Amino acid sequence: AEVYPGFSALQAWSMETQGDLQLRLNCFQVGPDSVEGPGDPKLGQEVCAIYDASTEALQALFGDDHEFVVAIREKRDMLRELVGLPKRSKK
Numbered sequence: 001a002e003v004y005p006g007f008s009a010l011q012a013w014s015m016e017t018q019g020d021l022q023l024r025l026n027c028f029q030v031g032p033d034s035v036e037g038p039g040d041p042k043l044g045q046e047v048c049a050i051y052d053a054s055t056e057a058l059q060a061l062f063g064d065d066h067e068f069v070v071a072i073r074e075k076r077d078m079l080r081e082l083v084g085l086p087k088r089s090k091k
């Protein structure tokens with residue numbers, strides 16, 4: 001098995017949970033691959049950065065098209081749209 005120094009699935013899922021909890025504490029509804037709530041650009045930008053770090057780790061471990069990666073990426077993209085942040089590439 002290959003080893004990916006610096007990447008941990010547990011840490012990536014913990015980061016996703018951190019982002020989810022930050023949103024829930026601010027009246028957002030968060031699902032496994034969705035998010036709804038008030039448009040708070042500052043909070044959205046902060047949580048999107050957390051989701052980006054989580055996605056990067058999971059991509060390295062599982063690949064771009066794995067369900068874990070796709071779900072967090074979709075949730076991040078929904079949050080970006082909800083709070084009015086510019087769209088990002090597939091990364």
